[in-house]
Amino acid sequence: MDMEQHMTMRRIGIVSLFCVAVLTCFLWAAETKAEATKVVVIDAGHGGGDHGVAIGDKLYEKDITLKVARLIEKDMAHVPGVQVKLTRSTDREMSSAQRVSAIKALRPDALISIHVNAGFGKDASGFEFYFPGFAKSTKADDGSQEIIRDMGRTRSLNESVRLAQVLEKYLGNVFPRKGRGLREAPMALLEGIDVPAVVVEMGFATNPEERKLLADEKTEEMLAREMAAAIKAYLQ
Numbered sequence: 151m152d153m154e155q156h157m158t159m160r161r162i163g164i165v166s167l168f169c170v171a172v173l174t175c176f177l178w179a180a181e182t183k184a185e186a187t188k189v190v191v192i193d194a195g196h197g198g199g200d201h202g203v204a205i206g207d208k209l210y211e212k213d214i215t216l217k218v219a220r221l222i223e224k225d226m227a228h229v230p231g232v233q234v235k236l237t238r239s240t241d242r243e244m245s246s247a248q249r250v251s252a253i254k255a256l257r258p259d260a261l262i263s264i265h266v267n268a269g270f271g272k273d274a275s276g277f278e279f280y281f282p283g284f285a286k287s288t289k290a291d292d293g294s295q296e297i298i299r300d301m302g303r304t305r306s307l308n309e310s311v312r313l314a315q316v317l318e319k320y321l322g323n324v325f326p327r328k329g330r331g332l333r334e335a336p337m338a339l340l341e342g343i344d345v346p347a348v349v350v351e352m353g354f355a356t357n358p359e360e361r362k363l364l365a366d367e368k369t370e371e372m373l374a375r376e377m378a379a380a381i382k383a384y385l386q
């Protein structure tokens with residue numbers, strides 16, 4: 151082996167070592183990211199002058215959603231690897247745009263927006279879930295970047311459905327046989343948020359029995375406990 155061959159071998163050796171070091175760092179970083187804390191945002195619907203539907207005398211949807219959101223936050227406070235954050239933790243009004251930018255700033259791994267249903271007559275009852283529709287993401291007519299973005303969006307939508315299914319199972323422990331299913335609908339709050347996201351309508355304020363239950367602290371605690379359990383199950 152002459153001097154030049156020797157130098158070439160040395161260079162190859164150094165380059166290989168460098169490659170192994172880079173790969174090790176990359177794998178380590180990937181693993182660390184996988185174990186990083188997951189952020190789940192709970193969005194308490196309505197607030198301030200935006201009361202939402204009336205539940206009782208001076209009791210509104212905005213109060214129930216805030217109570218349940220804060221209870222979920224409390225229930226999840228000591229769960230390792232998960233951090234629950236709220237879009238609002240006080241009785242204040244927020245526009246959809248304000249919520250969207252608050253949610254984006256929190257960079258969540260999942261979003262659950264909680265509400266109380268109303269309408270369809272006083273016999274309508276039960277809980278249901280809304281997630282953003284697939285319709286908007288089907289056409290990609292301007293190149294590969296659009297397709298990649300759509301794939302990310304489709305992944306989020308599939309995950310939204312999975313999140314809704316897990317929540318449905320757990321809320322069935324609070325209101326047995328009251329699940330009204332999963333509904334696909336365009337939602338101002340969920341458009342432009344590319345994370346697994348679900349709107350939960352916990353029950354009907356227009357149904358006398360459910361109105362009473364929703365105003366009851368015991369039910370609110372149960373709703374929060376089951377949703378916290380669902381979040382844990384979903385993230386596992």
Ligand SMILES: [Zn+2]
Nearest residue numbers: 195202265266
């Ligand atoms: Zn609402």
